[in-house]
Amino acid sequence: MIDIDKILENYDLDKLSIATLASHTSLQIVHGAKLEGFKTIVIVLRDRLWFYEQFKHLIDEYIVVDSWRDVCSKNVVSRLRESNAVMVPHGSYVEYIGLDCAENIEVPIFGLRGLFRVEADQHLKMDLLKKAGIPIPKIYSFDENIDRPVIVKLPGAKGGRGYFVASDSKKVFDKLKTYVDRGIIKSIDEAIIQEYLVGVTAYYHYFYSPILNRLEIMGADIRYESDIDGLRRMPLEVINAIGIEPTFTVVGNIPLVLRESLLPKILEYGLRFVEVTKKYIPPGIIGPFCLESVIDRDMNIKVFEFSGRIVAGTNIYIYGSPYSYLYWNEPMSTGRRIAREIKLAIEKNIIKNILT
C-alpha cells in the first residue's frame, strides 16, 4: 500500500507539476495543465521525442525512456517526485506500463488507483457495472449455448483489436483457441462473451469532482473503427470479393450530442457509477471516466464497457464541448478540467482528497 500522504509531505504544493505518458490524451492533458498554470512533464519513448518536441510550448520537462517498463524505475520515479509531480493516468496507462507498475508506482495519482485491477479484468468490470445497477448486455458463461450473435472481447485496453463477432458456440471457441495458440491470451476464460447489442453506440465522458461534489457530463463521441466503419461504405461487390471479417481497431473519434431527453438517464448511470466505486473501491472515482453504451430503438441504454480514466474521445473537445460550456463559461476540456480540479483542491488545502 502506497503511502501517498507521506510522499506529499515532501512535495512543494505551490510547485506541483502534472505528468503523463506521452500518448493517448497527453497533449490535451498538458494543454489543459498549462492553461491552469501548472508545470508539465511528459514521459516519452525515445523514438517519439521528436514529435512531442513540436509542442515545447506546452511541455516543460521531457523524461525520455527506452521502454514503458522504465516508468517505474527508481530514476524516473525520483525525477517525478523531485518535480512534485502528480501523475495523470489515461486510457493507455495500464496497457503501457503494466498493472503492477500502474498500481504500485510511488507517485501520487490523480484518479482511483484501486480501479486499475478491476479494469484489467473484463469480468470484474462488468460485475461492477451490474452492482451499480447500470443495465448491461447479457454475459454468456463458457458452458452456455450461444444462440444469437455475440461479441467476444479480450482483456485490457487493446483499442478494439481482437474483438470479434460470432453467432454460434463453435465459432466462438475455435477463434478463442487460435488466440490462445498465438499467445494473445493465456486461456479462453480471459475473454468475455457478450450479447451483440442492436442499436447505435455512444460513449459518454464524465468528470466527477470530489471538490465540488458534482458529476459533470463532459461530452460524448462515436468511435471510428477500422475496418468496420469502412466496410459500411464498401460496395457489396467489393465485400463479396474480399470476404472480410471486420475488425474494430479504433483509429479516431467523431463528435456526438445526445437528445436532451436522454441526458437525465445518462447522468443517472454516471452517478450510479460514482456511488458503486465509493462503496466498493473507496474513496471512489476521482475525475474523468467513460461509460460505453449501445442505445436501442426504444432509447434504452446498455453499458457494455467503461473506462475509469480519461478516454481518447475527449480529444475532440480540446476547446470545450457542447456540454462543458453548460457548466463552465470558458473552454474546458477534460484535460483542463483535471488541472482545474487540482488547482481548486490546492486552494482549499484538500489535495489529499483527490490523489491516491
Added chain:
Amino acid sequence: MIDIDKILENYDLDKLSIATLASHTSLQIVHGAKLEGFKTIVIVLRDRLWFYEQFKHLIDEYIVVDSWRDVCSKNVVSRLRESNAVMVPHGSYVEYIGLDCAENIEVPIFGLRGLFRVEADQHLKMDLLKKAGIPIPKIYSFDENIDRPVIVKLPGAKGGRGYFVASDSKKVFDKLKTYVDRGIIKSIDEAIIQEYLVGVTAYYHYFYSPILNRLEIMGADIRYESDIDGLRRMPLEVINAIGIEPTFTVVGNIPLVLRESLLPKILEYGLRFVEVTKKYIPPGIIGPFCLESVIDRDMNIKVFEFSGRIVAGTNIYIYGSPYSYLYWNEPMSTGRRIAREIKLAIEKNIIKNILT
C-alpha cells in the same frame, strides 16, 4: 385569437424572462439567454427536476409540473406572465403540450404560432414546401400504385419512431393497418407516403431575423438514428441472424459542414421558406427553423420535412457553429441567437414584431 399586445401591456419589458419546456434544446436556450442577460425559467416535469437542478447557474426559476398538460393551466400561465415571460417553443413543444395548448396559451411566443397547425399535419407541411417552390420528394396518394421504395411517416414529432420503408403497396397498407389497430394513428391517411430519396441526409439550421431582416445559416447536422445507423456497421451474418427491420429513432446528432458551393442553394431554399410563411401565415417565420433534406449524387437537394422551430441538431453548436462565426464574431448558438434577437427588439422598441 390571442391578444398578445394586450398581454404585453402588463409586461415590464426591462425585466423580460425567457421560458421553455425542460427538454429538447432547453439547456441551450437558457444558456444563451443567460449570456444575453435574461432571467430564465424552465417548466419541468417533477421527476426530471433533479437533473435540471444540476444547471442552477443557468436557470432562475423552475415551474414544476406533474404532466405537460399542466402547462396551459391558469396557475402556470399566470406565473409565466408575472415573470414577464416569453415562451420559446422547441421541437418537442407541440408534442408535449398538445396542439390546442400550444396554439392558445396566453403567453407571448417567440416564433410563429400559426405554424404549429401546419406542422402537425404532414400533408399541410409538404404542401407549404411545395408552394414555396422548394423541391420535395414525390408524395404518393393512397390510391396510387407504389412501384418503388417509399418511406412512410406518421404525423407529429415522433423523433423518427414509426417511420418505415417499403417497396410495394401491400406492405405499406398492412403496416399502416397495424398502426391503426394499435391506436397509434386514427386512420391511415394521417400517414404520408414519400418516395425514398437516394442520396445522403443533411439538416440545415436557419435563423430568420425580422429585426435585421436577414436569414442566417446557423449550422448543419446529420442525425444519429437507432437502429439504422447501427445496422450499417453490423456484420452481414448478424443482420441475417437477427433479421431486423430498421427503425429511425433519433438519439443524437453529428456535426456537418456543407460544400460552400451548396450554400447559395441552401440559403435560397431558406429564403423561399421565409417568403411562403410571410404570404400564407403572416407575419411569417420568426427565428429558428430547419429544412431536412436529401442531397443526391448530382447535388440536387430535396426537402422531405421541416421544423418551424429550434431543432435538436443545434445542440451541437452551443459554442457557435462554423457558420454562425461567419456572421457573429462571438460564440453564437441558436439559443443565444434567440435571446439576442429579443434583446435587439427591446432596444429598438419593436418587441411586438417578433412575438405571436
Added chain:
Amino acid sequence: MIDIDKILENYDLDKLSIATLASHTSLQIVHGAKLEGFKTIVIVLRDRLWFYEQFKHLIDEYIVVDSWRDVCSKNVVSRLRESNAVMVPHGSYVEYIGLDCAENIEVPIFGLRGLFRVEADQHLKMDLLKKAGIPIPKIYSFDENIDRPVIVKLPGAKGGRGYFVASDSKKVFDKLKTYVDRGIIKSIDEAIIQEYLVGVTAYYHYFYSPILNRLEIMGADIRYESDIDGLRRMPLEVINAIGIEPTFTVVGNIPLVLRESLLPKILEYGLRFVEVTKKYIPPGIIGPFCLESVIDRDMNIKVFEFSGRIVAGTNIYIYGSPYSYLYWNEPMSTGRRIAREIKLAIEKNIIKNILT
C-alpha cells in the same frame, strides 16, 4: 515565368489585400483575413453575388465575373494588382480557372504555383508521393490484369464524381470507354486505377510555415459523400430494388480526431511531403495542404491522394480545431492561419519567401 518580385515592387505591402475565388473555402479565407486585419477581395460569379453580399462584413471588394475564365483577363488582373492583392488558391482554383490561367496569372500567389501542374495529373501526383516515401496503394498499369477490387479515378478535382469501383479488367475498361465516348476524358489513360484500400478514410489538414519553419497539423475530417454514405443506411431491400452503383460526390465534411499514437506517423508523412516538394518543386510547399488516406486494421496509413492547397474539410474548423488549439491559444482556422503567415512575413520583411 512570372516575375513575382517585380510585381511586388509596385505593391504597397502595408496595404496588402487577400483575394480568392468565391466558392470552396472562400468564406473561411476572408473571415480569417479580416481577423488578421487584412482587406479582402472575392472574385465572384455574377449569379452568386447575392449570396456573397450576405457576408459584406467580411468582404471589402467584389470583383464580379460572368465566367471563371475572366479571372485572367487584363481587367481583373489589374484590379487585383491595384488592390495589392495576394491570391489564395483553394481546392477549386485550378478546376475553375483552368491550369493555364492558374499557372500564369500575374498576381502573387500564397502557395506553390509549380504544384498545380503536378496536381492536375493523377500519375504525377502519385509519383510525387512515392518519391516522398509515403506509402501509397498499388497503382495498376493499363496492361496489367486486375484481380481484386480497384477504384478508378478521373483527373482533376471533380469532387468525387466519376470515381467508380470495379473488380475486373473488363468492367474497368468498359466503363472508361463510356467516359471517353461521352467526352468526359480524352483517353482512358487520363484515369488512374488504384487498389481499393480496405480500412477507413481519414483526411489530414496541414499547414507548412516557411516563416516559423514548422509543420502544423490543423485538423482532420471524413468526407460525406452522395450517394455512398446514404447507401450504408439503406435497408437491403431498397438497395436490391434500386440496384444502385454508388457515386462518391462529396457534399460535406464531418469532424474527426485521430488516436494520438497515430499523430507522429501523420506528422512524419506531412514532413516527407514538405521535403519532396522542396527538392523537386522549389521553393516547396507553402501553407496548407492535405493528405488523403485510408487507415487499415493494423493502423497502417496509405495515402491515395493529396491536395496542395486548402481543402474543404477545413471549413469544419472556422473557429479552430482540436489540433490548432495545441499550437495557438486562440481560434485559428486554416484561413486565418494563411493570413497570419502573411502578416508574420510582412513583419519580418520576408514576404517574398511565401509568394510564388
